[in-house]
């Protein structure tokens with residue numbers, strides 16, 4: 475078994491090699507705080523490196539994923555330009571749940587078919603098996619059909635999350651980019667859609683970065699992600715040129731699946747099926763604490779999954795709503811202010827959510 479030896483009793487100045495070893499120990503501490511804290515009490519210790527959740531990369535090349543850059547210049551910190559809206563714990567538990575929008579026309583049915591087809595492929599690729607019991611009452615039967623024997627673990631969930639999030643960040647960027655270019659070349663207003671779409675892509679990337687802090691993909695997974703992005707980006711690009719409305723519906727259905735996935739993962743954590751994640755010593759990445767502004771005492775894996783699920787529910791609502799609008803002339807209802815502000819209307823938060831999207835006549 476690969477082990478890192480660190481001699482803290484050495485009087486030698488810290489060389490690059492030693493500092494690299496120390497950072498590896500720090501990385502181990504990050505994943506297994508109790509393990510390394512006790513180990514570091516000894517002058518000469520042998521610390522097991524953290525077992526990565528899934529990877530085909532050799533252990534010797536384990537490193538901290540995107541460590542914070544060391545700034546030797548005037549910058550103290552680089553904050554996000556898109557701060558995450560505050561989600562209350564109560565809202566995330568009460569107002570976020572799996573829901574399905576019934577397809578209303580051929581375009582909707584095509585979008586749903588594509589999502590189900592992709593889901594089948596992803597389930598196959600990520601070895602997803604689950605005993606889906608509780609969402610049955612609120613979902614359509616297809617989304618939870620095929621109840622299987624329980625087969626998920628922390629590592630399998632991470633494979634699924636990383637694969638899904640690497641794909642989920644694509645549509646918002648493609649749609650935002652195409653609307654941006656359309657506005658430039660046709661010299662027309664965009665009516666506020668671009669920012670929401672780009673922000674969605676940014677939010678999905680934050681999901682991905684958070685999970686990457688917990689597991690480093692090996693070459694096989696990287697290859698799968700590369701292939702998926704190559705196909706999905708181009709597919710999305712061409713499809714959005716042909717029918718943006720169908721694409722937003724497609725993303726709406728995709729996000730329904732994301733809400734379902736995270737609902738099931740949360741249930742697994744709550745029912746104690748994922749002991750590593752319900753371990754009181756488990757720490758969610760600092761990056762996540764900062765991005766979601768997670769309050770002290772609410773920084774467990776379950777809390778993190780609640781935030782991410784709420785984000786997915788928001789994407790579901792946004793895209794189903796955009797799919798209901800006139801793509802050319804309607805303003806983005808999620809950044810608009812309303813004549814009657816007392817009436818519930820679309821917003822960035824989750825106070826008033828419509829899981830299956832706002833109908834056009836309700837918001838325009």
Ligand SMILES: [Fe+2]
Pocket residue numbers: 639642677678681732786
């Ligand atoms: Fe996501």
Ligand SMILES: [Fe+2]
Pocket residue numbers: 642678729732785786789
């Ligand atoms: Fe999403």
